[in-house]
Amino acid sequence: MEQKNNKILIHACCGxxxxxxxxxxxxxxxxxxxxxxxxxxxxxxxxxxxxxxQKTICKYHxxxxxxxxxxxxxxxxxVKGLENEPERGKRCxxxxxxxxxxxxxxxxxxxxNTFTTSLPISPxxxxxxxxxxxxxxxxxxxxxxxxxxxxKKDGFLKTNKLSKELNIYRQNYCGCKFSKR
Numbered sequence: 001m002e003q004k005n006n007k008i009l010i011h012a013c014c015g016x017x018x019x020x021x022x023x024x025x026x027x028x029x030x031x032x033x034x035x036x037x038x039x040x041x042x043x044x045x046x047x048x049x050x051x052x053x054q055k056t057i058c059k060y061h062x063x064x065x066x067x068x069x070x071x072x073x074x075x076x077x078x079v080k081g082l083e084n085e086p087e088r089g090k091r092c093x094x095x096x097x098x099x100x101x102x103x104x105x106x107x108x109x110x111x112x113n114t115f116t117t118s119l120p121i122s123p124x125x126x127x128x129x130x131x132x133x134x135x136x137x138x139x140x141x142x143x144x145x146x147x148x149x150x151x152k153k154d155g156f157l158k159t160n161k162l163s164k165e166l167n168i169y170r171q172n173y174c175g176c177k178f179s180k181r
Contacts, residue, residue: 011117015053020159037068039075042177053168121150
């Protein structure tokens with residue numbers, strides 16, 4: 001499939017985490033298309049609050065937003081047997097794998113050859129681990145994964161500042177029911 005210009009599909013876990021990555025991608029010549037795909041979120045209410053924040057960020061940056069339907073059963077089935085894993089353990093790896101696989105599938109569907117995720121901006125996420133999952137996923141789908149540590153150059157501070165300026169919803173947990181414990 002032919003690459004559509006300089007488009008990149010960026011998986012967004014939430015508005016807070018995607019604010020700076022979107023601007024960074026735009027500054028480096030990409031045309032980001034945001035993909036909000038989060039079947040891991042524990043409730044529909046949480047999904048809707050994060051989606052509203054994401055819509056605000058996308059409007060601010062004037063970028064396209066693609067929203068995947070909320071499907072928590074898909075997530076729970078994917079991580080079945082790993083419910084008691086600690087945070088940042090195998091369950092989290094599977095969660096990232098699920099969301100990046102869905103992102104790669106969506107990229108193919110949209111004719112976009114490169115994808116990335118806003119997940120590495122969180123100080124609670126392991127950049128190397130996410131990069132490995134993204135790279136392996138890209139190989140499987142014959143796409144390119146852009147591995148960027150958005151935390152660098154004060155990315156986490158910049159994204160938090162923007163979310164405060166826009167007064168968007170700021171959650172205090174990763175999103176799954178297991179991370180609430």
